[in-house]
Amino acid sequence: MMRRKILVVDDDNEVREIASFVLTLHGFDVSTAANGAQLQEKLAIERLPDLIILDITMPGENGYRLCQVLRHSKRTKHIPIMIITAHAESIYARISKDLGAVQHVSKPFHPLELVKRVQCILS
Numbered sequence: 001m002m003r004r005k006i007l008v009v010d011d012d013n014e015v016r017e018i019a020s021f022v023l024t025l026h027g028f029d030v031s032t033a034a035n036g037a038q039l040q041e042k043l044a045i046e047r048l049p050d051l052i053i054l055d056i057t058m059p060g061e062n063g064y065r066l067c068q069v070l071r072h073s074k075r076t077k078h079i080p081i082m083i084i085t086a087h088a089e090s091i092y093a094r095i096s097k098d099l100g101a102v103q104h105v106s107k108p109f110h111p112l113e114l115v116k117r118v119q120c121i122l123s
Contacts, residue, residue, distance in 0.1 A: 003029040004122050005047060009039045009066070010055035010084065015107070019053060022111040023118060036061035049079060050122055053114075054101075056085040056092070064099055071100040080121050084109065 006028050008019045016032040023030045031046055033039040035058050052070065056063035063083060070076040082103040083096040096104040103117055 003027060004051070005029045005031065005049040006051050006053060006118060007031050007033065007039070007042060007049035008053045009033045009035070009058075009063070010053075011035055011058040012055070015055070015084070018111055019114060022115055026115045026119075028118070035059060036066050039066060043076065048076070051080050051082060051118060052076075053082045053084055053118075056083060056087060064095060067096075067099045067101060082117065082121065 006023050008016050008023075008030060009032070010016050010019070011034050013034070016034070020030045020032055031042055031049065033042050037060065054063045054066060063085070067081055067083065070079065070081060080102040081100065082105060083101045084105045084107060085092055086107045088106045093104040102121055105114065105117060
């Protein structure tokens, strides 16, 4: 059986490394991107992920814009999106939900909490 694939998109190298490490440790196949351009490259050349973890605040296109693009594309509209952000205010969780994200997680988060949420989404 092929391992479930997660694509982590965040401009913060530390967040990408921690998420990648802990998710790989728990049996997921993890790919990372630092911005929207890298996200689009990965979607073009790699097998499509089972879940996209997407940061909001990144240089270039922000995560909300990327979320909209992913939701409106025939190729990616079925892929669940988890938003991760340093914005803790409830309005951001509401925006994430309105844009079609299945989860909204505030930073900083505990790595094992991330794993639990990912497992929940993919079960």
